[in-house]
Amino acid sequence: MRVIEKISDLKAIIRSQKSSGKTIGFVPTMGYLHQGHMSLVKASKDENDFTIMSIFVNPTQFGPNEDFDKYPRDMARDTKMAEAAGVDVIFAPLKDEMYPARYKTYVDVEDITNVLCGKSRPSHFKGVTTVVTKLFNIVEPDKAYFGQKDAQQVIVLKKMVRDLNMNLEIVTCPIVRESDGLAMSSRNTYLTPEQRIGALVLSKSLFEAEQLIKDGERDAAKLIGHISERISEVSFAEIDYIEITDIINLEKVDTINGKVLIALAVRFGKTRLIDNVIVEV
Amino acid sequence: MRVIEKISDLKAIIRSQKSSGKTIGFVPTMGYLHQGHMSLVKASKDENDFTIMSIFVNPTQFGPNEDFDKYPRDMARDTKMAEAAGVDVIFAPLKDEMYPARYKTYVDVEDITNVLCGKSRPSHFKGVTTVVTKLFNIVEPDKAYFGQKDAQQVIVLKKMVRDLNMNLEIVTCPIVRESDGLAMSSRNTYLTPEQRIGALVLSKSLFEAEQLIKDGERDAAKLIGHISERISEVSFAEIDYIEITDIINLEKVDTINGKVLIALAVRFGKTRLIDNVIVEV
Numbered sequence: 001m002r003v004i005e006k007i008s009d010l011k012a013i014i015r016s017q018k019s020s021g022k023t024i025g026f027v028p029t030m031g032y033l034h035q036g037h038m039s040l041v042k043a044s045k046d047e048n049d050f051t052i053m054s055i056f057v058n059p060t061q062f063g064p065n066e067d068f069d070k071y072p073r074d075m076a077r078d079t080k081m082a083e084a085a086g087v088d089v090i091f092a093p094l095k096d097e098m099y100p101a102r103y104k105t106y107v108d109v110e111d112i113t114n115v116l117c118g119k120s121r122p123s124h125f126k127g128v129t130t131v132v133t134k135l136f137n138i139v140e141p142d143k144a145y146f147g148q149k150d151a152q153q154v155i156v157l158k159k160m161v162r163d164l165n166m167n168l169e170i171v172t173c174p175i176v177r178e179s180d181g182l183a184m185s186s187r188n189t190y191l192t193p194e195q196r197i198g199a200l201v202l203s204k205s206l207f208e209a210e211q212l213i214k215d216g217e218r219d220a221a222k223l224i225g226h227i228s229e230r231i232s233e234v235s236f237a238e239i240d241y242i243e244i245t246d247i248i249n250l251e252k253v254d255t256i257n258g259k260v261l262i263a264l265a266v267r268f269g270k271t272r273l274i275d276n277v278i279v280e281v
Numbered sequence: 282m283r284v285i286e287k288i289s290d291l292k293a294i295i296r297s298q299k300s301s302g303k304t305i306g307f308v309p310t311m312g313y314l315h316q317g318h319m320s321l322v323k324a325s326k327d328e329n330d331f332t333i334m335s336i337f338v339n340p341t342q343f344g345p346n347e348d349f350d351k352y353p354r355d356m357a358r359d360t361k362m363a364e365a366a367g368v369d370v371i372f373a374p375l376k377d378e379m380y381p382a383r384y385k386t387y388v389d390v391e392d393i394t395n396v397l398c399g400k401s402r403p404s405h406f407k408g409v410t411t412v413v414t415k416l417f418n419i420v421e422p423d424k425a426y427f428g429q430k431d432a433q434q435v436i437v438l439k440k441m442v443r444d445l446n447m448n449l450e451i452v453t454c455p456i457v458r459e460s461d462g463l464a465m466s467s468r469n470t471y472l473t474p475e476q477r478i479g480a481l482v483l484s485k486s487l488f489e490a491e492q493l494i495k496d497g498e499r500d501a502a503k504l505i506g507h508i509s510e511r512i513s514e515v516s517f518a519e520i521d522y523i524e525i526t527d528i529i530n531l532e533k534v535d536t537i538n539g540k541v542l543i544a545l546a547v548r549f550g551k552t553r554l555i556d557n558v559i560v561e562v
Contacts, residue, residue, distance in 0.1 A: 007446060102530065104391045105410075105444035111385055129386075137446040163386035165288060165418040249383065 001083040003090045007098075007138050010052075010091050014140055022049035026141035026168075028132060031055040031092075032072040032186035033081045036176040040145035041085045043173050052139050053082050054091040056098065060106075061127030067270075072189050091139070098134060107133045109156050109163070112250045116152045116263055117274065120240050128153055129160050141168050149175045149183050151263050151276040155250060175275075177203060183275045195268040198234040202266060202275040205230035209262055213279050218256045220244040231266060240265035240272060247278060256281055282364040284371045288379075288419050291333075291372050295421055303330035307422030307449075309413060312336040312373075313353040313467035314362045317457040321426035322366045324454050333420050334363050335372040337379065341387075342408030348551075353470050372420070379415060388414045390437050390444070393531045397433045397544055398555065401521050409434055410441050422449050430456045430464050432544050432557040436531060456556075458484060464556045476549040479515040483547060483556040486511035490543055494560050499537045501525040512547060521546035521553060528559060537562055 004010045017024060025044030029037050037053075044051040055078055062068035075092065082090055106126055112118075113125035136144065146154045154172050161170055176184045181203035182196075191199060205227040217223060224242050231237050242264040245252055253260055256279070263276035285291045298305060306329030308321045318334075325332040336359055343349035356373065363371055387407055393399075394406035417425065427435045435453050442451055457465045462484035463477075472480060486508040498504060505523050512518050523545040526533055534541055537560070544557040 011448070103444055104393065105388065105441050106391065107386065107388050107445075109386045134444075134446050137448060140448070160386050163384055163415075164388075165415050167292070167418060167421070 001079075001087055001090065003079060003092055005091075005093055005097065007093065010089070010138055013089060014052075014138075017050045018140070023142045024048055024139065025051045026135070026139045026144040027051065027053040027087075028135050028144065028146070029053060029055055030057045030071065030186065031078045032074055032189070033078045034176075034184045034186065036147050036149060036184040038081065038085050039173050039176050040147060041082070041087055043171060044143065044145050045086050047143060047171070048141075050088050051086065052089045052091055052141070053087045054093075054135055054139070056091075056093055056131070056135075058098075058127055058131040059095060060099070060130055061124050063121055063123060066121070067187075067190075072186055091135075098131065106130045107160065107164075109160050112152075112159060113156055115250050116241060116243060116245070117265060118152065120265070120272075125153070125156050129156060132157055133160070133164075133166075136166060136168060143169045143171050145171050145173055147175065148172050148276070148278070149185065149274065151261055151274075151278075152250065155247065181207070183273075185273065187271055187273065190271040191268060195236070195271065198237055199266075199268055199273055201231050201234050201237060202264060202273060206262055206264070206275055206277045210277050210279050213256055213281060218281070220252070220254050220256060220260075223256070223262070227262070227264065231264075236268060238267040240267060282360075282368055282371065284360060284373055286372075286374055286378065288374065291370070291419055294370060295333075295419075298331045299421070304423045305329055305420065306332045307416070307420045307425040308332065308334040308368075309416050309425065309427070310334060310336055311338045311352065311467065312359045313355055313470070314359045315457075315465045315467065317428050317430060317454075317465040319362065319366050320454050320457050321428060322363070322368055324452060325424065325426050326367050328424060328452075329422075331369050332367065333370045333372060333422070334368045335374075335416055335420070337372075337374055337412070337416075339379075339408055339412040340376060341380070341411055342405050344402055344404060347402070348468075348471075353467055372416075379412065387411045388441065388445075390441050393433075393440060394437055396526070396531050397522060397524060398546060399433065401546070401553075406434070406437050410437060413438055414441070414445075414447075417447060417449060424450045424452050426452050426454055428456065429453050429557070429559070430466065430555065432542055432555075432559075433531065436528065462488070464554075466554065468552055468554065471552040472549060476517070476552065479518055480547075480549055480554055482512050482515050482518060483545065483554060487543055487545070487556055487558045491558050491560050494537055494562060499562070501533070501535050501537060501541075504537070504543070508543070508545065512545075517549060519548040521548060 025048030027040045107129040108126045209223045259280045265274045306325030388410040389407045490504045540561045546555045
């Protein structure tokens with residue numbers, strides 16, 4: 001496995017792989033890898049000849065008061081995990097390689113980036129769509145792999161790929177959870193032991209809502225009320241949002257019908273966690 | 282020569298050309314072709330195996346009170362001219378093919394799009410960079426050809442290609458002028474005979490400024506003053522801007538040094554014409 005820092009070096013590798021007819025799978029990450037990321041690598045390796053993982057904590061997707069500086073980083077550990085999983089190339093550019101002086105160009109998906117996480121993180125998705133466009137142009141993958149944990153991110157990126165006629169497929173992989181149900185996230189490392197236990201309420205309340213739907217509940221407000229009550233039982237949990245939307249345009253639904261996304265974001269101290277389930281009736 | 286309307290059909294042709302090792306030159310236009318466009322085709326044919334021209338009057342680059350509806354169109358004439366010039370494929374999509382319902386994604390180059398033409402046409406360049414990104418993703422050209430007449434457009438697109446790490450080269454071709462000096466433009470067709478004569482002042486005043494620089498003038502304000510006086514001699518000419526800037530960041534220069542862009546936009550009735558020269562000292 002090679003670790004590449006320069007865009008021009010990676011482009012040369014890509015050209016050589018493509019010219020020998022290889023398909024390219026791409027797993028973009030911000031590093032501090034966990035089993036969620038590893039499931040993306042596995043999917044990429046199953047479906048492509050050559051797998052590239054990027055590790056880049058992208059400054060443009062963090063707000064001014066967010067955790068860019070303290071976002072967990074461990075390149076040595078990430079490199080070992082990626083190599084063990086069979087990643088062919090890690091692309092780990094420095095910030096100036098991706099955003100040189102006088103950088104000016106941004107990609108923005110309107111409307112669906114202003115709801116859910118976009119409401120409390122106003123420029124977040126613009127940073128995501130911009131860096132992902134750059135990475136797609138650098139890597140030119142046949143398929144790119146993203147986790148369902150960031151449900152809105154996947155929906156926004158699929159919209160971007162379709163709107164801009166990009167030549168690749170976005171593949172969504174299921175949420176990977178700890179054995180007790182907590183969705184895996186690099187940010188889980190921020191949690192105190194007490195918060196870690198409290199955070200179980202996220203997946204529990206989502207699964208309960210899923211069960212209520214299976215049992216016949218169709219009223220979105222009642223389902224949200226149920227989740228909200230459950231989470232409020234954890235005194236230090238601070239709800240950012242709980243919403244039920246369609247899975248294409250992220251518009252709120254009143255009545256459960258077809259496929260819906262139940263998504264939430266909750267703060268535990270300074271740590272903001274997200275989780276979701278997709279339910280089909 | 283084939284005329285293609287569907288993105289998927291064009292992508293299939295591109296894939297087939299690329300898989301047989303052909304290089305692709307791309308000439309994006311809004312149609313109503315003139316010798317300026319034809320010079321781009323010639324350059325593309327000289328430097329590539331396969332030349333694609335797009336003809337698409339892009340609605341997103343026109344402001345609400347601009348000339349989208351009355352922009353001149355003549356597909357039959359364009360097709361003949363393109364075929365005679367050796368274009369391999371014309372891509373002429375309908376509006377809904379490029380911007381289907383619920384279209385949401387835009388590419389924006391900040392700052393350098395707020396000066397010169399961007400000042401009086403606030404969303405123009407966002408429309409240009411968005412449609413050109415889409416076209417680049419559809420055509421995947423090795424080289425794309427643009428005329429120097431739209432000086433700011435070329436600079437903005439070069440910035441976008443560099444910032445977003447796109448895999449192609451933007452080639453700029455010199456302004457093609459009528460024998461009396463007027464820069465060729467599809468919009469020249471709007472001019473009344475009187476305006477057509479008056480419009481000669483644009484290139485004349487630019488060439489005079491160029492000569493003044495050759496003769497030693499280095500004061501940008503004086504040069505702008507000279508051009509402004511000349512244009513004001515045409516009673517019905519209404520100056521939008523006359524500016525002298527550097528050719529990368531489009532920042533105003535006080536003193537002529539190195540390569541500078543002298544650019545102007547002037548209205549003749551409802552018709553807004555642009556012209557420019559690049560001068561190096």
